[in-house]
Amino acid sequence: MSMNQRILELFEQSDGAFLSGEEISGQLNISRTAVWKHIERLREQGYQFEAVPRKGYRLTAKPVKLDLARVVTGLETASFGRHLKYYDEVESTQTVAHGLVQEGAQEGTLVLAEQQNAGRGRMGRKWHSPKGKGIWMSLILKPGIPLQMTPQLTLLFAVALCRTIRGYLGLEAGIKWPNDLLIRGRKVSGILLESNAEDERLLHVIAGVGISVNLEPQDYPEELKEIATSLAIEAGHPIDREALLCRFLRDLEQLYALYREQGFAPIRTLWEAQSVSLHRPIRVQTAQGAVEGTAESIDESGALLIRLQDGSLQKLYSGVVEF
Ligand code: BTN
Numbered sequence: 001m002s003m004n005q006r007i008l009e010l011f012e013q014s015d016g017a018f019l020s021g022e023e024i025s026g027q028l029n030i031s032r033t034a035v036w037k038h039i040e041r042l043r044e045q046g047y048q049f050e051a052v053p054r055k056g057y058r059l060t061a062k063p064v065k066l067d068l069a070r071v072v073t074g075l076e077t078a079s080f081g082r083h084l085k086y087y088d089e090v091e092s093t094q095t096v097a098h099g100l101v102q103e104g105a106q107e108g109t110l111v112l113a114e115q116q117n118a119g120r121g122r123m124g125r126k127w128h129s130p131k132g133k134g135i136w137m138s139l140i141l142k143p144g145i146p147l148q149m150t151p152q153l154t155l156l157f158a159v160a161l162c163r164t165i166r167g168y169l170g171l172e173a174g175i176k177w178p179n180d181l182l183i184r185g186r187k188v189s190g191i192l193l194e195s196n197a198e199d200e201r202l203l204h205v206i207a208g209v210g211i212s213v214n215l216e217p218q219d220y221p222e223e224l225k226e227i228a229t230s231l232a233i234e235a236g237h238p239i240d241r242e243a244l245l246c247r248f249l250r251d252l253e254q255l256y257a258l259y260r261e262q263g264f265a266p267i268r269t270l271w272e273a274q275s276v277s278l279h280r281p282i283r284v285q286t287a288q289g290a291v292e293g294t295a296e297s298i299d300e301s302g303a304l305l306i307r308l309q310d311g312s313l314q315k316l317y318s319g320v321v322e323f
Helices: 003-014 021-028 032-044 068-074 093-102 147-169 231-235 241-262 265-274
Strands: 048-052 056-061 084-090 110-116 134-141 173-176 180-183 186-198 201-212 281-286 289-298 304-307 313-316 320-322
Touching: 003 021, 003 032, 003 056, 021 032, 021 056, 032 048, 068 084, 068 241, 084 093, 093 110, 093 134, 093 186, 093 201, 134 241, 147 173, 147 180, 147 186, 147 201, 147 231, 147 241, 147 265, 173 265, 201 241, 241 265, 265 289, 281 304, 289 313
Parallel strands: 084 110
Antiparallel strands: 048 056, 110 134, 134 201, 173 180, 180 186, 186 201, 281 289, 281 320, 289 304, 304 313
């Protein structure tokens, strides 16, 4: 039995009572620092502890697993999520999805995990994905569109998720270019598209979406506390992950069908209506340096058009927006 399991066993036996760090360290013959480290690791896995000075820790909640039967019966899609791979713990759902593509997985195949140990974000950043708290998913698409249109798909995902959050939860979500979803200025979701192309056409896209659903303030590491939030924090109550996922897949599939029929124009209009980046002074960090100006619109490829102080218009294809 691992040390984490032994600690959990002690809490199970304590029946909801407080256990001091000293008691745990004595019973398991480990230092108080080691006790603290194990508690932190358990928190990352979705266990919740109340910590009170001089009393110690109390186990208040255990990780909750997705009810897959509810997901499968709740799907309202033709293909998105109809092939579903579910994992308790993975490095990254993106990596798993890449493997499935090699094995011939079809469009709409969905990879879901309760926890990611090496969740990937845009621009080489990490994505915090604690157990049982979010929707950490990768969806396989085979759009067959020209490579330069990839940013359009990224924006499409942000529009769909924004609609879901507004429609299902009534929360005021907005899109920060290109595809961060913010509520009250804090990030609640991120989208990462990875693709393979041949002869300038997109063969397949692996669309990774991370939605911070039921994280509580103590689930965030220090560096994210001020800039990130979750749907549960914003709504003031825990969110039904299964229902949210089914609704998102439905909204996404509908929007994708619209895109296939009518092209990017309707998506662009919806994106601009939900954007929090437009018509205000912004600064964008790009690989070539910072660009400052007023964001005016996005063009037909999904690039951001910024009016610089000298009156000229600059196109940006990637970067991080700062207000
Ligand atoms: C970002 O905002 O930087 C994008 C974050 C994307 C995170 C999701 S979580 C599911 C999928 N698997 C990953 O490793 N990353 C994406």
